[in-house]
Amino acid sequence: MQLPELFEEKMKKLLGTEYEDFLAGYEKERHQALRVNPAKISAEEFLRISPFTLEPVPWAKNGFYYGTEDRPGRHPWHEAGVYYIQEPSAMSVAELAGVQPGDRVLDLCAAPGGKSTQLAAAMEGKGLLVSNEIHPARAKILSSNIERMGILNAVVTNEAPERLAPHFPAFFDRIVVDAPCSGEGMFRKEEQAVSQWSQDNVDLCAKRQQDILEEAAKMLRPGGVLVYSTCTFAPEEDEESIVRFLLKHPEFSVKKTEAYEGFAPGRPEWVKLTDEEKESVSVERLEAVLASVKDTFRLWPHKLNGEGHYAAVLEKADGNQGEELSTLRIEKTERKNRKNGKSSGKSGVVSAEAEAWKLYREFAADTLVHGHEGIPMLYGEQLYLLPCELNLEGLRVLRPGLHLGTVKKNRFEPAHALALALKAEDVKRSVSYGSDSREIRAWLSGESLEGSDGRGWTLVQTDGFSLGWGKQAGGILKNHYPKGLRKQ
Template sequence: MDLPKDFQSKMKELLHEEYEAFSKSYEEDKAQGLRINTLKVPVEDFLKITPFTLEKIPWVKEGFFYGTEDRPGKHPFHEAGLYYIQEPSAMAVGEMMDAQPGDKVLDLCAAPGGKTTHMAVGMQNKGFLLANEIHPLRAKILSQNIERMGITNAVVTNETPERLAQRFPSYFDRILVDAPCSGEGMFRKDPQACAEWSLENVAVCSSRQQDILEHASTMLRPGGRLVYSTCTFSPEENEGVISQFIQSNPYFEIEDIQVYEGFGKGRVDWIDDGHEQIGKTVRIWPHQVQGEGHYLAVLKKTDGEEVSKLKIAKVNTKPSQLKEFNQFTEETLMERPQGNFLLFGDQLYILPEEMLSLEKLKVVRPGWHLGTMKKNRFEPSHAMALSLNGSQVKKKWNLQPDSREIISYLKGESIQADGPKGWYLIEVGGFSIGWGKLSQSLLKNHFPKGLRWTGV
């Protein structure tokens, strides 16, 4: 791989005798991983049905390497949200967050959603998960991935860190800053990152990271956890950012991180005026583990001001507006979903508990998307299908993962079927994958057009 000359010189100066091994790692195939979504299937159950060759990733409970011959992105189980394809080193970040049920969690730079969905698994759909992405198109991709994984307690916003900080002072229990960076750790995975790299961009990223981290810190409650991560090797973006932040924010300290075989320590000798606790941060190197380059620091807020009065989100939905939805649930579901209903235009959502007002913020997804209120009827959303299982519906239609029928369904084709008319939860191997509506022996396809398979 043709690495930038300035990058090679910089890494030689940092690594000395280790540089040769580091450089040779770029001649090897990148490691590929997937993380099992235990919101839908326990790890042991997935391992019994998986068609892939899997090997455990040591640093994440639900993570596995998959073989070069496998194509998990082209399997129906992917569309059913049974796993998330994610770079193995990146999985360490979500694991370090250690999100718990009932937590209030912020993923400040969240797209495409690997770390967001990892934290959601720990939360078990309980609590409030705010996933933010400043770039509009990437925010939509983030929202789609949250939907696919069956997450019901997440809100997606398209905002700046500064505007969120004004709305959520000292609010979150856990915050992730997976900071935009120069991407040096992704050169093997993403050649475009290599082509765009420069020493000047490293300096720009470092300044931006400091700004993002400062805004994030104001949103963390006293006693809360903040995880900072990058996918770059530059000390200016890693140890330098954390050292400067700790020295200017006395209410924060660096926490110890569980170190796995092959993980390295942060290097205080690579920066000027480095903080003495920098050795508690972690570096992941591609020549030492099966994964790309990453840096992690876990920070704890030891003190600060508690904020007690915050504006709670208002619910504008009247019971009379839910008539068609109630009829749908009576005909289709075993139990009616409960929660704070919100009509967002003609779209019906249930808000996460403890969600604050999102008034005047750019909101992509204000909660669990249930469906569309149409004239005299309710049409359920794809998100609703993917968050249900067969025991929660009155009618379902199961297709086998290796069948011609499931490929036809994913391509948008209808299915010949006999049975009571109405909405059916379509399953693949017993796992929900979408909706179908049966009428006159034809199960009409409601798999979203934008997600349909082509060329299969």
């Protein structure tokens, strides 16, 4: 691999005698991994039935390296959300966040969705996950991956951090900032990262990262945890970004976290500050902040089986929590109105949302054994189930919770997302075909199948994993697999 000359010179100065080992890492075979979705299957059970050659990723609870001959992206289980294909080093970030069920979590720079889906797995469907991505096209990919993994409690937004922050003041328990960066750690994986590299871009990314951290700080509650990460080696974007942020924010500190085997400590000696920055705090404070950088993490490709990453776990001091923590409080009166099918306007007037909910309930009575808890909200013709009462006014929202379906001329058509969030025991009608069967190949390409004598919406599965909806009628199982997902 031909690396940028200036990059090589810079890394040689930083690493000294270690540089040759670092350079040799580019000749190593790149490792690929997947992460099992515990909402679909346990890691133990997946290991038992998996057709792939798997070895555990040491720092990821449900992560596994797969063999070079394996093609998990082509297997029907991928479309069923049984696992997520993810770069192994990237799996470290969500693990370091220490998310618990019931937490309020923000993934601020979330596309394509690896870290969001990993955070969601730790939440076990409880609490609130806000997955945000500033770029519209990437936000759509993020939203589709949230759908594929059958996540119930996620809201997907397409916003700049400075527009998101006023909606969530001091609200989140955990925030992940996987910051846009120069991508030096991805040189083995992405040739484009090599061709686009420049020191000017490194400096630009470092400035942008400070802006993002400033907004993230506003949204973290006192006592909360913020995980900052990049996929670059540049100290300007790694240790320096953390030091500059900490010098401005004495309420934050590096949280000492146990390192996994192969994780290297941060390098405070690589931090370069201006005289003005050094003089902005006491000598003792500066020394303490620099020393704390050793408790951040560098993941080097020549020291572990993964690409280059940097991660820092920061904790916000527990201060006065008497302030208003959230604009997202669940108002009991409003929830009661929604459940009773009343509009929030004139008393006794049934809203379009209530009519949509009525149609959904009719569908549910015919099709579902078990549904999901939440608050119904109608966006145009689309009915969603919010995990809690949310004030989303003024925000660009791609997915306000679980997509239940579409209201069409006094009938309800269930969403693909709903199918992926259900299991066979949740529905009254389901069929399952082997992942290597002719039926599944035909189904994924959009063909209808031979049905039974029954009628109505039917959950179609492969090896017991939900793939989508079919509709039984006249001995035919009509295919409702989304056209945009069909295999050619």
